[in-house]
Amino acid sequence: MSEQIDDLIKSHYAAGFVTDIESDTLPAGLSEDVIRFISAKKNEPEWMLEWRLKAYHAWLEMVEPHWAHVSYPDIDFNAMSYFSAPKRDEDRPQSLDEVDPKLRETYDKLGIPLHEQEMLAGVAVDAVFDSVSVGTTFRKKLYEAGVIFCSISEALQDYPELVRQHLGTVVPQKDNYYAALNSAVFSDGSFVYIPKGVKCPMELSTYFRINEAKTGQFERTLIVADEGSEVSYLEGCTAPMRDENQLHAAVVELVALDNAKIKYSTVQNWYPGDEEGKGGIYNFVTKRGLAHTNAHISWTQVETGSAITMKYPSCILKGDNSIGEFYSVALSSNFQQADTGTKMIHLGKNTRSTIISKGIAAGHGSNTYRGLVRMNPGATGARNYTRCDSLLIGDQCGAHTFPYIESKNPTAIIEHEASTSTVSDEQLFLCLQRGISEEKAVSMIVNGFCKEVFRELPMEFAVEAGKLLEVSLEGAVG
Amino acid sequence: MLSIKNLHATVEGEEILRGINLEIGAGEVHAIMGPNGSGKSTLGHVLTGREGYQVTAGEVTFMGQDLLALAPEERALAGLLLAFQYPVEIPGVSNMEFLKTAVDGMRKYRNLEALDSVSFMKLAREVCKRVDLDQNFLKRGVNEGFSGGEKKRNELMQMMLLEPHLAILDETDSGLDIDALQVVATGINSMRDGKRSFVLITHYQRLLNFIEPDHVHVLGGGVSSVPVTSHWHWNWKIKATAGWKVRPCNE
Numbered sequence: 001m002s003e004q005i006d007d008l009i010k011s012h013y014a015a016g017f018v019t020d021i022e023s024d025t026l027p028a029g030l031s032e033d034v035i036r037f038i039s040a041k042k043n044e045p046e047w048m049l050e051w052r053l054k055a056y057h058a059w060l061e062m063v064e065p066h067w068a069h070v071s072y073p074d075i076d077f078n079a080m081s082y083f084s085a086p087k088r089d090e091d092r093p094q095s096l097d098e099v100d101p102k103l104r105e106t107y108d109k110l111g112i113p114l115h116e117q118e119m120l121a122g123v124a125v126d127a128v129f130d131s132v133s134v135g136t137t138f139r140k141k142l143y144e145a146g147v148i149f150c151s152i153s154e155a156l157q158d159y160p161e162l163v164r165q166h167l168g169t170v171v172p173q174k175d176n177y178y179a180a181l182n183s184a185v186f187s188d189g190s191f192v193y194i195p196k197g198v199k200c201p202m203e204l205s206t207y208f209r210i211n212e213a214k215t216g217q218f219e220r221t222l223i224v225a226d227e228g229s230e231v232s233y234l235e236g237c238t239a240p241m242r243d244e245n246q247l248h249a250a251v252v253e254l255v256a257l258d259n260a261k262i263k264y265s266t267v268q269n270w271y272p273g274d275e276e277g278k279g280g281i282y283n284f285v286t287k288r289g290l291a292h293t294n295a296h297i298s299w300t301q302v303e304t305g306s307a308i309t310m311k312y313p314s315c316i317l318k319g320d321n322s323i324g325e326f327y328s329v330a331l332s333s334n335f336q337q338a339d340t341g342t343k344m345i346h347l348g349k350n351t352r353s354t355i356i357s358k359g360i361a362a363g364h365g366s367n368t369y370r371g372l373v374r375m376n377p378g379a380t381g382a383r384n385y386t387r388c389d390s391l392l393i394g395d396q397c398g399a400h401t402f403p404y405i406e407s408k409n410p411t412a413i414i415e416h417e418a419s420t421s422t423v424s425d426e427q428l429f430l431c432l433q434r435g436i437s438e439e440k441a442v443s444m445i446v447n448g449f450c451k452e453v454f455r456e457l458p459m460e461f462a463v464e465a466g467k468l469l470e471v472s473l474e475g476a477v478g
Numbered sequence: 479m480l481s482i483k484n485l486h487a488t489v490e491g492e493e494i495l496r497g498i499n500l501e502i503g504a505g506e507v508h509a510i511m512g513p514n515g516s517g518k519s520t521l522g523h524v525l526t527g528r529e530g531y532q533v534t535a536g537e538v539t540f541m542g543q544d545l546l547a548l549a550p551e552e553r554a555l556a557g558l559l560l561a562f563q564y565p566v567e568i569p570g571v572s573n574m575e576f577l578k579t580a581v582d583g584m585r586k587y588r589n590l591e592a593l594d595s596v597s598f599m600k601l602a603r604e605v606c607k608r609v610d611l612d613q614n615f616l617k618r619g620v621n622e623g624f625s626g627g628e629k630k631r632n633e634l635m636q637m638m639l640l641e642p643h644l645a646i647l648d649e650t651d652s653g654l655d656i657d658a659l660q661v662v663a664t665g666i667n668s669m670r671d672g673k674r675s676f677v678l679i680t681h682y683q684r685l686l687n688f689i690e691p692d693h694v695h696v697l698g699g700g701v702s703s704v705p706v707t708s709h710w711h712w713n714w715k716i717k718a719t720a721g722w723k724v725r726p727c728n729e
Contacts, residue, residue, distance in 0.1 A: 425529065426566040430620075433526055433562075434580040434636060435554035435587065444579060448570030448619070 026083040035184055038083050042153050045160050055173035055183030062177045068310050068339040069368040069400055075247060082185045145201050148193040152220050155191035162193055166224050170253040170290045178249040179286040186220035194229035203458055205234040219250040225260035232263040234461050247282045254289030254297055261296040265457050267465050270305035272336045280307025293319030300456045302465045303330040303338060314343035317351035324353040327453040332365030341371035346379035355386040358450050361397035372404040375412035382412040390420045391449050479504045479644055479675045485536035487524045494520045505672040509686055510679050512697035518679045519563060522646045526560045527553050541643060555587040557643030561633040561650050568620035576620045577602060581639050605638045610661045626653040634665045646677040651685035663688030
């Protein structure tokens with residue numbers, strides 16, 4: 001059985017291909033000039049440049065963090081390029097028809113054609129290809145509802161004050177090493193604003209791709225849900241095969257004002273590296289939401305890709321009665337390493353948080369859950385429930401759990417449950433003996449393990465998550 | 479249906495089966511008895527292709543096919559089912575999903591139209607009733623938290639849904655009280671249609687009070703097995719006790 005598992009682990013990454021689009025790429029290296037170039041290229045207001053430079057100078061003083069349960073060679077930040085945009089970016093397509101056919105072909109290969117999504121799912125797509133948005137749909141319908149959904153570069157042109165008011169309020173420039181780097185050089189990303197009392201009429205979705213060799217990808221996403229509003233945001237990505245490691249250091253900030261609700265779902269399928277652990281994406285992302293009174297922030301993530309993942313989508317439950325949720329499936333196979341989890345910071349009274357984490361390790365994968373639940377002195381009557389389950393497939397992988405619990409309020413209630421299980425030969429043989437192939441059996445067992453998290457995903461995404469997991473299992477499990 | 483000739487098999491280098499010969503015709507029920515360690519369960523595992531069992535000599539033909547050349551799942555699809563002695567739990571995978579996946583695969587293999595969810599649900603509920611299991615067991619994880627008897631009845635349910643040509647029941651009677659035993663035996667008897675064959679691996683004669691076998695074989699005395707024919711005096715003893723018609727397989 002272990003031989004078959006090995007075979008399956010070694011099958012190739014299905015989404016590995018490269019689209020050849022001429023890029024306007026900056027030479028490798030990082031300096032003040034580079035930041036000025038990026039800012040000028042985007043025609044940014046002066047305050048934005050100052051903001052970036054402040055972040056850059058802070059970053060220069062900071063040291064790379066090494067506390068995570070992952071190991072990788074040192075990153076040479078001067079060996080990568082910090083800007084890459086498809087040519088003619090001042091002449092960007094206004095509708096999908098104008099999108100480069102090659103780009104559309106790329107999406108078709110991934111099985112996520114934009115036109116199909118528009119028709120079937122009614123999803124507005126802000127497609128990010130490398131660093132600049134090239135296709136935005138349903139803008140009009142959203143505009144009628146008063147919803148702003150555009151690239152952050154456009155937002156800086158059209159709604160500079162709105163961006164200025166919220167940018168960096170959840171993840172400050174100096175928050176951490178990678179957030180500081182992102183703040184200095186971020187290329188593009190999405191901006192969403194939902195006005196007071198508006199329920200966003202459709203799911204908002206962005207597909208990310210990294211397509212330029214040696215180019216770091218620094219996305220910046222800012223979602224502001226004004227009082228009493230509601231939005232569901234979907235993020236998904238996949239990357240072409242690469243030999244060299246690519247750094248991805250995104251920042252996502254969510255602001256949920258009083259009584260607002262933000263649901264942020266991610267399906268992440270970046271190139272995880274080959275069977276020897278060579279190549280693959282480094283995914284060092286800072287994601288955080290700030291919940292005001294009665295606000296509700298929910299993170300759902302399905303992480304199947306990347307060589308190394310360090311990612312802790314968090315909630316600051318500042319307002320009374322605010323709710324934070326984190327549902328996660330993280331799969332590490334081959335030589336993938338994932339150190340992921342969440343932080344729930346309870347500041348307000350009667351704040352509630354739920355953490356459901358499902359870690360799957362296969363091959364030589366290492367899967368770590370790291371989570372912090374903090375009850376501050378003001379968090380009277382606050383509650384947290386945490387469950388961390390690990391599933392091990394094969395005998396070369398590892399699962400680790402590092403829960404940090406800090407309670408400074410005696411009325412707060414914190415629950416933590418954890419379990420570790422394996423996919424056993426007996427289970428696989430029962431399936432085989434009933435005529436079910438090994439691949440299908442593992443997929444069924446793993447899907448069963450992840451059911452609680454998949455349930456949290458929006459319908460059309462849940463299907464894709466199942467598909468992605470299956471593809472990853474082909475190249476990941478046995 | 480099944481023809482075993484001079485089958486030798488080892489587990490971790492130790493020879494457990496030493497020249498088994500067995501002919502099973504369509505519609506026949508064969509009981510295989512014998513003490514612990516005589517290789518009864520090993521025979522079931524070798525026939526179904528369980529990893530860790532090496533066939534060192536011999537031939538097995540199942541419905542005209544070289545059984546030993548087939549992968550475990552191909553043997554299952556060809557119509558060979560093993561009801562496990564210790565059915566394993568698969569938490570998180572609902573029984574219904576498991577059964578539907580298995581039945582879908584089997585129907586596809588047999589070129590039968592796929593069952594839609596509603597028809598399958600109806601069928602599964604009927605089968606549940608036949609093995610005296612509450613319908614809630616369909617929603618629960620595969621064997622998750624089932625009692626010993628419930629697990630055995632779940633095996634029977636899988637057999638009823640998959641309709642194998644040959645079912646090997648590995649100590650399906652062990653750990654059952656008399657009522658459960660009767661349910662299982664009635665279930666098995668209801669599957670006897672003159673074409674389907676059964677191998678009952680059992681420790682105890684009591685199962686055979688409910689299911690009348692056409693043939694009884696005894697494997698081994700002591701730790702290792704010897705060809706069944708040399709032990710037919712056991713059969714005689716059984717015959718004397720229970721009054722069955724007994725025929726060693728390779729007279």
